[in-house]
Amino acid sequence: xxxxxxxxxxxxxxxxxxxxxxxxxxxxxxxxxxxxxxxxxxxxxxxxxxxxxxxxxxxxxxxxxxxxxxxxxxxxxxxxxxxxxxxxxxxxxxxxxxxxxxxxxxxxxxxxxxxxxxxxxxxxxxxxxxxxxxxxxxxxxxxxxxxxxxxxxxxxxxxxxxxxxxxxxxxxxxxxxxxxxxxxxxxxxxxxxxxxxxxxxxxxxxxxxxxxxxxxxxxxxxxxxxxxxxxxxxxxxxxxxxxxxxxxxxxxxxxxxxxxxxxxxxxxxxxxxxxxxxxxxxxxxxxxxxxxxxxxxxxxxxxxxxxxxxxxxxxxxxxxxxxxxxxxxxxxxxxxxxxxxxxxxxxxxxxxxxxxxxxxxxxxxxxxxxxxxxxxxxxxxxxxxxxxxxxxxxxxxxxxxxxxxxxxxxxxxxxxxxxxxxxxxxxxxxxxxxxxxxxxxxxxxxxxxxxxxxx
Amino acid sequence: xxxxxxxxxxxxxxxxxxxxxxxxxxxxxxxxxxxxxxxxxxxxxxxxxxxxxxxxxxxxxxxxxxxxxxxxxxxxxxxxxxxxxxxxxxxxxxxxxxxxxxxxxxxxxxxxxxxxxxxxxxxxxxxxxxxxxxxxxxxxxxxxxxxxxxxxxxxxxxxxxxxxxxxxxxxxxxxxxxxxxxxxxxxxxxxxxxxxxxxxxxxxxxxxxxxxxxxxxxxxxxxxxxxxxxxxxxxxxxxxxxxxxxxxxxxxxxxxxx
Ligand SMILES: Nc1ncnc2c1ncn2[C@@H]1O[C@H](COP(=O)(O)OP(=O)(O)O)[C@@H](O)[C@H]1O
Ligand SMILES: [Mg+2]
Numbered sequence: 001x002x003x004x005x006x007x008x009x010x011x012x013x014x015x016x017x018x019x020x021x022x023x024x025x026x027x028x029x030x031x032x033x034x035x036x037x038x039x040x041x042x043x044x045x046x047x048x049x050x051x052x053x054x055x056x057x058x059x060x061x062x063x064x065x066x067x068x069x070x071x072x073x074x075x076x077x078x079x080x081x082x083x084x085x086x087x088x089x090x091x092x093x094x095x096x097x098x099x100x101x102x103x104x105x106x107x108x109x110x111x112x113x114x115x116x117x118x119x120x121x122x123x124x125x126x127x128x129x130x131x132x133x134x135x136x137x138x139x140x141x142x143x144x145x146x147x148x149x150x151x152x153x154x155x156x157x158x159x160x161x162x163x164x165x166x167x168x169x170x171x172x173x174x175x176x177x178x179x180x181x182x183x184x185x186x187x188x189x190x191x192x193x194x195x196x197x198x199x200x201x202x203x204x205x206x207x208x209x210x211x212x213x214x215x216x217x218x219x220x221x222x223x224x225x226x227x228x229x230x231x232x233x234x235x236x237x238x239x240x241x242x243x244x245x246x247x248x249x250x251x252x253x254x255x256x257x258x259x260x261x262x263x264x265x266x267x268x269x270x271x272x273x274x275x276x277x278x279x280x281x282x283x284x285x286x287x288x289x290x291x292x293x294x295x296x297x298x299x300x301x302x303x304x305x306x307x308x309x310x311x312x313x314x315x316x317x318x319x320x321x322x323x324x325x326x327x328x329x330x331x332x333x334x335x336x337x338x339x340x341x342x343x344x345x346x347x348x349x350x351x352x353x354x355x356x357x358x359x360x361x362x363x364x365x366x367x368x369x370x371x372x373x374x375x376x377x378x379x380x381x382x383x384x385x386x387x388x389x390x391x392x393x394x395x396x397x398x399x400x401x402x403x404x405x406x407x408x409x410x411x412x413x414x415x416x417x418x419x420x421x422x423x424x425x426x427x428x429x430x431x432x433x434x435x436x437x438x439x440x441x442x443x444x445x446x447x448x449x450x451x452x453x454x455x
Numbered sequence: 456x457x458x459x460x461x462x463x464x465x466x467x468x469x470x471x472x473x474x475x476x477x478x479x480x481x482x483x484x485x486x487x488x489x490x491x492x493x494x495x496x497x498x499x500x501x502x503x504x505x506x507x508x509x510x511x512x513x514x515x516x517x518x519x520x521x522x523x524x525x526x527x528x529x530x531x532x533x534x535x536x537x538x539x540x541x542x543x544x545x546x547x548x549x550x551x552x553x554x555x556x557x558x559x560x561x562x563x564x565x566x567x568x569x570x571x572x573x574x575x576x577x578x579x580x581x582x583x584x585x586x587x588x589x590x591x592x593x594x595x596x597x598x599x600x601x602x603x604x605x606x607x608x609x610x611x612x613x614x615x616x617x618x619x620x621x622x623x624x625x626x627x628x629x630x631x632x633x634x635x636x637x638x639x640x641x642x643x644x645x646x647x648x649x650x651x652x653x654x655x656x657x658x659x660x661x662x663x664x665x666x667x668x669x670x671x672x673x674x675x676x677x678x679x680x681x682x683x684x685x686x687x688x689x690x691x692x693x694x695x696x697x698x699x700x701x702x703x704x705x706x707x708x709x710x711x712x713x
Contacts, residue, residue: 358542
């Protein structure tokens with residue numbers, strides 16, 4: 001029998017019993033729709049979770065820490081940062097050189113941390129205006145986080161800090177800002193040993209420290225309310241920063257250098273923190289493990305995301321399982337319909353066998369009929385789920401607006417990716433075919449004598 | 456070729472069928488032997504319950520014999536499995552039913568073409584073949600009618616066209632006129648005789664009615680699962696097919712008992 005004839009015959013048989021076919025298909029529609037909607041909720045939740053983690057920072061970045069000062073702690077030096085970059089799957093690495101400075105612009109002031117990072121790091125920053133600092137310049141250029149200007153305040157006479165009440169006090173791209181760098185441990189040591197009586201008046205000597213006017217060449221993208229991982233900080237090129245600090249702190253290199261066993265400052269850079277940029281999300285935990293094995297503290301957003309994702313997988317499985325129960329009921333409905341159809345068509349099947357219809361063709365006819373029920377139910381169920389999904393998202397969207405931007409789920413809490421659509425239809429066809437298998441086998445074995453008997 | 460002509464199309468030897476109902480054993484067929492010649496119209500006759508249908512069903516491979524041999528076109532039917540039997544019917548056998556057994560949801564043309572669907576014949580070829588045989592039988596004007604819209608005689612004609620459409624070597628008919636009135640019965644019988652003659656088919660027909668059986672070339676009478684009598688009817692069949700057998704046919708017509 002030709003496949004085209006088989007399909008036409010199957011469809012004609014289904015149309016002969018319209019009401020029953022429609023009811024059986026309806027069962028599959030409900031089953032498919034409940035699976036798809038349930039899974040779309042799970043998927044929507046994990047998608048907004050990924051988005052949430054992404055807003056915390058890149059999912060392919062690993063942070064490495066070394067804050068301890070005892071001998072066991074491994075130091076992060078330029079050499080270790082370079083060794084990170086040589087690990088497989090690592091695209092680049094960057095040390096993080098931090099300097100806390102006092103900033104002043106007109107009557108506003110603020111405490112700001114400058115972050116010296118590599119060019120690779122800087123390139124990850126999405127700018128709203130201006131440009132990135134060029135590598136190894138004579139002049140120290142800064143990139144401001146879009147929320148960083150909110151750290152400036154004005155002091156009232158009573159000493160209260162006024163952060164501007166939503167009004168931005170300083171525009172780094174336009175206003176001139178002066179920076180005062182810390183005295184450093186060398187100066188404190190001198191003060192401590194030479195003139196201990198003057199230690200209390202250290203504060204009054206502050207104005208004598210040199211002010212530097214540093215240009216801001218770029219701003220991170222986003223308004224003063226749009227958070228991202230670069231929003232609150234001020235960045236500059238690490239090599240330029242090193243050169244700049246050397247001028248102030250000479251041999252110490254940095255304001256507060258590590259000291260060796262003899263109490264002398266070390267003659268290389270020691271970082272508290274470094275970043276590793278991995279090529280793909282999947283490789284993050286592997287690289288992170290290697291860094292931990294090297295003796296460093298490391299963490300990544302991916303690590304937290306993976307943990308949450310495992311929980312989400314469970315939630316998805318439970319939701320999908322709830323949906324699957326109704327599809328199981330639908331499958332039983334298909335079995336029932338096909339069984340009834342066999343009893344009704346016993347004579348017809350007998351005639352077909354007497355006329356020479358191959359037994360496998362009879363089996364395939366029944367499988368096609370039940371598969372077609374699955375297909376119709378699957379497609380209709382998918383369309384229904386898309387409707388329900390849109391409805392859920394609209395309802396959830398209006399609730400969310402009331403709550404404010406507490407939970408941002410850009411694409412809605414119900415999400416049907418293309419693979420889920422394809423999967424659900426194939427799954428419904430599969431369920432239909434499997435449900436039709438026992439009835440089909442039975443039809444195939446029916447005796448042709450049923451056609452001969454005269455009722 | 457000549458040996459092929461003299462060789463029987465169907466050969467039955469010591470065929471037995473025993474039904475077990477509880478502890479009872481019913482000998483529906485109790486050692487039957489006969490041959491069927493090519494191009495012959497054979498009637499199996501006898502009272503109700505004598506085993507006619509059982510015999511025909513086993514010839515068509517619808518039932519398994521308890522013992523004995525059935526050879527059709529040189530093939531041992533009794534040794535075939537169900538798949539082989541279906542394939543054998545598909546290639547060589549046309550079947551005509553008492554209650555017509557048309558598919559109610561299909562029109563006459565589709566019913567006639569049905570066996571060709573099982574052979575995987577393309578649609579256009581099927582249409583052509585169905586038209587050819589409906590025209591032959593004189594029901595071409597009914598092609599679009601549904602079975603429910605047709606009289607018994609018309610339905611049985613569709614049934615006959617359906618049996619013919621695969622151009623079978625052998626046709627089986629179990630009480631083909633059983634549901635028809637007497638006028639229609641003689642029309643259908645004439646049609647069957649014409650087909651055997653013109654198309655060169657071998658036809659085996661079961662009937663309990665001696666009058667109907669006499670339309671055949673030869674009658675085999677059954678009684679309690681045994682053959683009691685073989686009657687050669689009028690000799691015109693023998694005249695047409697085997698002119699040399701003329702005298703033997705006349706003698707045979709007097710009747711021979713087993
Ligand atoms: N499936 C069966 N099971 C038990 N007994 C049967 C079956 N089919 C036929 N018989 C019996 O076999 C005998 C012959 O039946 P059948 O061939 O139908 O007779 P006929 O067609 O000549 O009227 C009858 O006694 C009938 O009751
Ligand atoms: Mg009978």
